[in-house]
Amino acid sequence: xxxxxxxxxxxxxxxxxxxxxxxxxxxxxxxxxxxxxxxxxxxxxxxxxxxxxxxxxxxxxxxxxxxxxxxxxxxxxxxxxxxxxxxxxxxx
Numbered sequence: 001x002x003x004x005x006x007x008x009x010x011x012x013x014x015x016x017x018x019x020x021x022x023x024x025x026x027x028x029x030x031x032x033x034x035x036x037x038x039x040x041x042x043x044x045x046x047x048x049x050x051x052x053x054x055x056x057x058x059x060x061x062x063x064x065x066x067x068x069x070x071x072x073x074x075x076x077x078x079x080x081x082x083x084x085x086x087x088x089x090x091x092x
Contacts, residue, residue, distance in 0.1 A: 016073070029061055039053045039057070063083075
């Protein structure tokens, strides 16, 4: 028995896709992309805006995309926990 088969046997709930969380994460991904485009168009694209808005939003969008593609409940919950931890760094 390989490690993957053993993991599926012991923890079958880790391999199932959570469709409500996947759809929610996909919608959030689209909203972040719209926010990136809107900030680029309407706020301008000087170095301050790029560094303070576009780069963190791009990282968040990338992680949302990865969580959406993966779709497993524990991965998405870990992503949301990570984003909540990052809010501490984004406070003024």
